[in-house]
Amino acid sequence: MKAKIALITGGYTGEAEVSFKSSAFVNSQLDHDKYDVYLITISKDAWFYTDKDGRQYPILRESFTLPLNGETISFDLAFIMVHGVPGEDGRLQSYFDLLDIPYTSCDALTSALTMNKGYTKAILSDIPELYLAKSVLLFESQRAEAISTVESNLSLPYFVKPNAGGSSIGMTKVKESAQLQEAIDKAFDAENTGKQVIVEEFVTGREFSEGIFRNAKGELVVLPATEVRTTREFFDFEAKYIPGLTEEITPADLTTEQQERAARILKEIYVRLNCKGMVRVDFFLENGTDKFYFIEINTIPGQTAQSFIPQQVRAFGMKEGDFYGELIESALLSAK
Template sequence: MKTKVALITGGYTGEAEVSFKSAAFVQEKLDKEKYDIYPITITLDRWFHVTETGIKIPINREDFSLDIQGDIVTFDVAFIILHGAPGEDGRLQGYLDMIGLPYTSCDALTSALTMNKGYTKAVISDIVNLYVAKSVLLFETNRREAVAMVQQNLTLPYFVKPNAGGSSIGMSKVKESSALQSALDSAFDAANTGCQVLVEEFVTGREFSQGIFRNAKGELVVLPATEVRTTREFFDFEAKYVAGLTEEITPADLTAEQKERASQIIQDIYVRLNCKGMVRVDFFFEKDTDKFYFIEINTIPGQTPQSFIPQQVRALGMKEGDFYAELIEAAISPAPKPQR
C-alpha cells in the first residue's frame, strides 16, 4: 500500500514562488510507485489541493483531510516545502502536532527559534570551535535609538538584516555611518520579518552552505559543502535568484581538517537546536584566522534543481528521490535511538 504524502507548499510571504518550485521538484523526484503525492497549497485565504482535472479541493482543517468526490483522503505524513511563514516559523508544525500528523521538518519550537537569528546565536554561541559575529539586536521599541546603539557597540562595516525572514530580503552591508539609518529602515520595514533587526560586524572570508539530515536509521549525515562566490557585496536576494551573479562550487575546495571541523560543528548545531529532518547551515571561514563563523540556519531549505541541498545530495552520490524518501521514512518510522 502506498504512503500518502501531503506535499505542503505556498505560504504567506514573497518566498511562496520559490516554495512552489521546490515542491514541484520534490514531487518530480519522489517514487510514484511508493508514494501517493498530494500537493497542498496554503495561502492566507485558503488551504487546498488541485486535482489533475484542475478542481480545487479545500482541506478540512479539523484533521487535514480531503473530500474528493466522496472519497476521504487522509495522510500518513506531511512533507513541508513552505519557505517563510507559516511553514518555517513553527506555526504549521504546531498545528500538525495538534492533529497528530508526522512531518519531515524540525518541530514547532526549533522552527520558531531558528527563525529568530539573534536568539539562535545566543543558544549556540558556546559550541566548541564555533564563532558568532559581534552583534546588536534591535526592537521596534528602541528604533529611535538604533543608530546610536549600533555605533556605540560595533565597528564598521556592519551587516544589517531582519531578525526573522528569509531569502536575504531587507539585508544590506553598511560601509559608512551615513548609510546606517537607511539600512535599518529597510530591515525594519521588510514584510513578514518580525519588526526586529540584527546588526552584526561584517566578517570577511569564504562563504559556505552545508546541509545535514538524520536518516531513517537515526544517523546524522553531513552533506558536502558548497562554496558561494558572488559578484555582489554579499549573498543577497538577487545573488540567490538572478542567474549569472553567483558561482557555486559543490563540493567545496576545503582541506581535510576544514571538512572535519565543519562537519563536527554542524552536527553540534543540529543536536543543540534539536533539529529534525534536513537543515542547512550557512557559515564563513574568516580570512586569515580560518575561524568558523556562523551566519544562519535554514530549516526548510530550497529544493529547486539549482538549490544547495540537491547539489550536495548529488555530490554525495545519492539520488534526490532516495534522499527525500529517507526524510519521509525517518518522519513516519518509530524513531531509533539517535546516533551521532
C-alpha cells in the first residue's frame, strides 16, 4: 500500500506565495506511483485539500484527517513546505508531535530556535573554524535606546534585520548613522517577525548557500555549494525572487580545501542544532582572510526549480524526485 503524504503549503505570512511555488515543484517531482500525495493548503482562514479538479475539502484539524468520498484519510507523513509562520517556527511541528504524525523537517525546538537568529548564533559560537559577525540583539523594550546600543557596540557598516522571519524581509544595509533609525524601525515593524531586531557588522566577502540533509541510510550528505552574486547591495527579497538581479553559480568555484572545510562546518552545525531532513546554510568567505562567516540557517528552504537546493541536488548528480523520496523515507524510518 502506498504511503499517504500530506504535502503542506501556504502559511500565515507573505512567504506563502513562495510556499505555493515550492510545493507545486515538489509535487511535480515526487513519485506518485510510490506515494499518494495530497496537496494541503493552510491559511489563517482555512485548512483544505485541493483535488486535481480544483475542488476543496476541509481538513479536520483536531486529528489532521481528510473526509473524502465517504472515507476518512489519515496521513503517514507530513511533507512541510510552508516557509515562515507556522511551518518554519515550530508551530506545525508541535502540532504534528501532539498527533504523532511524522514530518520531514527539523523538530519543534530546532525550528523555533533557528527562526531566532540571535539565539542560533549563541548555540554555534564555539564551533571550530566558524566565525560569527559581531552583533547586538534588540528587543521591543529596548527600542528607544536602540541607536545608542548599536553605535556603542558596533562599527559601520551594519546589517539590520528582523531577528525572526525569512526571505530577507525587513533587511537593510546601513552605511551611515543617519540611516540607522529608519532601518531599525523597518526591521521592528516587519510583519510576523517577533518584534526583535539583530544588527550585525557587515562582512565583505563571497556569499554562498549550501544544503545538507540526512538520507534514508542515516548518513549526512553535504550538497555542492552555490555562490550568489547580486547586482543589489545585498541578497535581499527582490534579489531572491526577481529574475536577472542575481547570478547563481552551482557548483561554486571553491578549492578542495574550502569545500572540505565548509562540509566539516555544515555537519557540525547540523548536529549541534539537532537538525533533521534538509536544511540550507548561508555563509560568507571573507575577503582577505578566507574565514567562514555564518549568516543564517534555513530549515524549510525554497524548492522551486530555480531554488538553491534543487540546483545543488542536480549538481550532485541526483534527481529531485529521488531526493524528496530520501527525505520521506528518512522521516518514516526515524519515526519507527
